[in-house]
Amino acid sequence: xxxxxxxxxxxxxxxxxxxxxxxxxxxxxxxxxxxxxxxxxxxxxxxxxxxxxxxxxxxxxxxxxxxxxxxxxxxxxxxxxxxxxxxxxxxxxxxxxxxxxxxxxxxxxxxxxxxxxxxxxxxxxxxxxxxxxxxxxxxxxxxxxxxxxxxxxxxxxxxxxxxxxxxxxxxxxxxxxxxxxxxxxxxxxxxxxxxxxxxxxxxxxxxxxxxxxxxxxxxxxxxxxxxxxxxxxxxxxxxx
Numbered sequence: 001x002x003x004x005x006x007x008x009x010x011x012x013x014x015x016x017x018x019x020x021x022x023x024x025x026x027x028x029x030x031x032x033x034x035x036x037x038x039x040x041x042x043x044x045x046x047x048x049x050x051x052x053x054x055x056x057x058x059x060x061x062x063x064x065x066x067x068x069x070x071x072x073x074x075x076x077x078x079x080x081x082x083x084x085x086x087x088x089x090x091x092x093x094x095x096x097x098x099x100x101x102x103x104x105x106x107x108x109x110x111x112x113x114x115x116x117x118x119x120x121x122x123x124x125x126x127x128x129x130x131x132x133x134x135x136x137x138x139x140x141x142x143x144x145x146x147x148x149x150x151x152x153x154x155x156x157x158x159x160x161x162x163x164x165x166x167x168x169x170x171x172x173x174x175x176x177x178x179x180x181x182x183x184x185x186x187x188x189x190x191x192x193x194x195x196x197x198x199x200x201x202x203x204x205x206x207x208x209x210x211x212x213x214x215x216x217x218x219x220x221x222x223x224x225x226x227x228x229x230x231x232x233x234x235x236x237x238x239x240x
Contacts, residue, residue: 001056001057001059001066002054002055002056002057003022003024003029003054003055003057003137004024004025004052004055004074005022005023005025005029005052005053005054006023006050006051006052006053006094006110006113006114006117007020007021007022007047007048007049007050007051008020008021008022008023008028008050008098008240009021009049009053009096010033010036010047010048010049012037013032015037016034016035016036016037016038016041016196017032017033017034017035017036017037017045018032018033018036018037018233019031019032019033019048019052019060020032020033020068022053022055022156023094023097023110023113024110025106025107026106026107027101027103027106029057029066030066031055031065031066031067031068032045032065032066032067032068032156033046033067033068034067034068036068043068043070043071045073045076045078046068046071046072046073047068047079048073048076048078049077049160050063050077050090050094050117051073051074051075051076051077052073052074052075052114052117053070053072053073053074054072054074055069055070055071056068056069056070056071057069062097075117075118075121077090077117077120077121078170080120080121082159082219083238084119084239085126085236086126088176088232088235088236088239089120089126089129089130089236090117090120091231091232091234091235092130092133092230092232092236093113093116093117093130093133094113094228095231096111096133096134096137096230097109097113097137099226099230100137100140100226100228104141105140105141108136108140109137110142111138112133112136112140112198113133114201115198115199115202116129116132116133116198117126119202119203124202124203124205125204125205125206126148127206127208127211127212127215128201128202128204128205128206128211128216129139129202129239130236131193131201131206131211131214131215131218132193132198132201132202133198134215134218134219135193135201135218135220136198137222138194138218138221138222139194141226143221143222143223143225144166144194145162145164145167145168145169145190145221146167146168146169147162147168147169147190147191147194147195148195149168149169149192150168150170150171150173150174151163151166151167151168151169151170152170152171152174153167153171153173153174155171155173155174155240157171158171158172158173159171159172159187160172160181160182160187160215161175161178161179161180161181161187162180162182162186162187162190163179164217164220164221169187169191182209185207185210186210186214189207189210189211189214190214191204193214200208212240215235215240216237220232
């Protein structure tokens with residue numbers, strides 16, 4: 001059987017084998033790759049973390065377990081392994097995908113990952129890529145923020161705040177003492193990343209301060225709504 005996907009994890013098994021998790025457009029596939037931990041093993045390079053690969057797997061009729069027979073690397077990210085921020089960004093994207101993927105959004109999230117991986121490979125702005133993917137996930141899990149009008153009165157004028165409690169923009173007339181008043185660029189960027197196509201956003205290099213602020217705020221919003229925490233986010237915060 002042939003599968004195409006992204007290598008999301010490789011776990012050592014026995015002396016020289018590996019258990020590989022592959023994210024495909026239809027979900028996760030797990031298989032055993034015999035001998036890949038041996039020095040100069042033929043298929044070692046195929047099973048490198050975050051590679052986009054095409055693999056041929058055999059399936060045990062009794063256990064239904066898959067075993068790697070052959071394959072080819074379609075895209076490799078080994079040149080990024082020494083770039084700490086790039087690797088943490090890759091890790092964040094995959095970790096977030098694992099936490100939020102379901103049968104309904106798998107195809108959309110898989111395609112979004114490929115778009116972000118290509119952008120990283122092309123050395124686009126990593127801050128923008130992280131924010132763009134996070135925004136995409138928020139939309140895909142049904143938590144889309146209303147960035148078209150005030151969520152309290154429907155006005156499209158005088159927007160000065162983004163309420164994560166109420167789920168969208170707030171105008172100056174509806175602003176409460178508990179609301180945070182945001183700068184115009186924060187409001188403008190929030191709207192842009194929520195409604196613009198992912199492929200367009202990852203080509204940009206959005207302003208650093210606002211990008212980092214939105215990334216933190218969007219993450220905490222999603223984290224609270226879904227009750228999830230990501231290790232790679234905590235690591236990224238340390239280098240932002």
